[in-house]
Amino acid sequence: MNIENIIKNAVLSQEAYPVEETSCRIKLDANENPYPLPQFLRHMISERLKDVSLNRYPDPGSPGLRRDFARYYGVSEDMILIGNGSDELINILLTAVNPSLSGSVMFPIPTFAMYGIVALNSGHNTIEVPLNGRFGLDTDAMLDAIADKKPAIIFLSYPNNPTGRCFDRGDIERILEASSSLVVLDEAYCNFSGKTFLPDIDRWDNLVILRTLSKVGLAALRLGILIGHPVLVHQLNKIRLPYNVNIFSQVVGSLFVEYSGDFLALADRVVSGRKWLFDELMAIEGITPYPSDANFILFSCFMGKDDVYARLIDKGVLVKNFASTGILGNCMRVTVGTEEENREFIESLKSVIRGE
Ligand SMILES: Cc1ncc(COP(=O)(O)O)c(C=O)c1O
Structure with a gap:
């Protein structure tokens, strides 16, 4: 063979x-x-982990974490999906959306490599729009590509990895307004930028926000959080594999919410x-x-x-x-x-x- x-x-x-x-x-x-x-957090983690039932599957769908993060982000539980890192959430999104011949996944380049890699593995054609010379979005080129190719999903890393800056908020709003695609704002680094679209999550039904605990001291947990429209979350939840988040990550993720400060x-x-x-x-x-x-x-x-x-x-x-x-x-x-x-x-x- x-x-x-x-x-x-x-x-x-x-x-x-x-x-x-x-x-x-x-x-x-x-x-x-x-x-x-800090030592007190390490101690607290070991205290909480010592009695978990390793012989049982963890809670499917991480209901406790969904509840905790809904409260933490000020949204309803049905707007939250928990992933094994935000990489898994990118994979789930790209498994869900329709592929198209002319290109179904759009993102600026350079950006986080995973959008392109997972898109290709999932059978999508990609539309890559180069950033301008100041590492900002070439918004006109993106709007043209949206009108022309009608991508199903657009990824924007906010701030952008690897260039480092947050794109202009007005540019992102124009893209959100102009497109009937999902616009995923990957806010992996928002705790260092202080900038977020989270308070605007109800303003656009095509806005999806990704967060992760990987950049705030918990990379080993592999915990990502998607915040989006309940109808989208309902569909994505069908693709999520059962038990995608292990029991250690569920327990420590809850502790993060409790001690986020x-x-x-x-x-x-x-x-x-x-x-x-x-x-x-x-x-x-x-x-x-x-x-x-x-x-x-x-x-x-x-x-x-x-x-x-x-x-x-x-x-x-x-x-x-x-x-x-x-x-x-x-x-x-x-x-x-x-x-x-x-x-x-x-x-x-x-x-x-x-x-x-
Ligand atoms: C923009 C961006 N999104 C997502 C990730 C990955 O996050 P996670 O560790 O939750 O899969 C990274 C990691 O470097 C990143 O730069």
């Missing part, structure tokens, strides 16, 4: 999603929160670190950082970028590198780390640039 004969072309033509496995002392490549949880204090520390990191990058000749509303900073490096990346690894610092072609050809992305990690990264970068 030739196994490849039975696999979709879209899958055959892709590579597995590249996750860097280099074991570096300082890991600033994946936009994680760098701080360990303590978790979000860690995000505030990251925002202070971002400002320090930006100013330091700005002061290095040959490096241009781009302003960020997220927990990472994109920066251009005008001298042998791939070499600088490799030599940072030699010094124990891992950042995210991008392909050497296209709009990000000179770019790398660094996650804001702890104060000490940020300092070590800056010292290592300076020393690599000095040729040491």
